[in-house]
Amino acid sequence: MRNNNIRLTSTEIGGMWTTYMQDSMAVCFFKYFQHHTEDNEILTIVEEALVTSQNHLKQIEKIFNEENLPIPNAFTENDYHLSTPPLFYDLFSLSFVYGLSRLAMPTLDTEGFYAPYGPTTAEQRHSRFMFSYEHECLWNGPSWPFATSQTLTAMANVLNDYEQQVIHKEDYWNILSTYAQCHYRTNADGKSVSWLDENIDPFTGEWLSRRILEEWGWPENKGGRERGKDYNHSTFNDLIITGLIGFRVREDGSFEVNPLVPKEWEYFCLDCLYSHGKEITIIYDKLGLQYNMGIGLAVYIDGIKVACSEELGRLVVLSNVNNI
Structure with missing residues (x-):
């Protein structure tokens, strides 16, 4: 081990x-x-x-x-x-x-941090929320991928590690799906393209720092043209893998799967996930009709089923299973 x-x-x-x-x-x-x-x-x-x-x-x-x-x-x-x-x-x-x-829960409060395009970085009820200031990096209200990733990671940790009745799986999915919808930009021709930048208007979905820098002519001393493109603080893949699907490796080499998906979901599959030299597949099929591999939640290592449950809940795969 x-x-x-x-x-x-x-x-x-x-x-x-x-x-x-x-x-x-x-x-x-x-x-x-x-x-x-x-x-x-x-x-x-x-x-x-x-x-x-x-x-x-x-x-x-x-x-x-x-x-x-x-x-x-x-x-x-x-x-x-x-x-x-x-x-x-x-x-x-x-x-x-x-x-x-x-x-503990202002993220879901429409007078707190909740907004259509991601959690705000300041409470909306505050008198200085989104106050006017001539700078492209605004932390007085706009939503930032960096801060949203921190919030979602914290929510997943609470749901995985604590017995509480404040945050629920539906809350996690609500913020995560909103965050996913932010990963776009509408071009001048009206076409929507995949995009991630620095900060976003929490109510319109416009990438604020990008608009400001473009209005200033993309100054070189501010990073030049499209400096915020593919902003590297998103951690979106981690939020899906370790949060929504709930794949979490433990210190002893074992791992657990604790999905935070909404209860309405009838199926999902995470495939080609590599950990410790093994290929891991996680499948949930409520009725067994989508993938024809059985009913419920199942974990496969290199194509071999190592754990399963008819219910959608926490599964633990020990480190000595299949010599992982």
């Missing part, structure tokens, strides 16, 4: 780093609330939120230590004083916890 160590990507490291900083800040707030809250019912909610954030920090620290990465210099007890008199009632503590909980 081979011991495989798949290193974290820069996107994954950056996402966990940001989460670590946010949770360390939340812990400071919750400890202060815990010290001053008098209402027992609210105190229970505050303490539950505190434990959740502390667990997040421990999990990320464990991952960073295993990856030999530095632990972020985050917020600590030196950043607040329990002796400071409270300037608010207990209801503020409750409101704060509720506000943070809403941050």
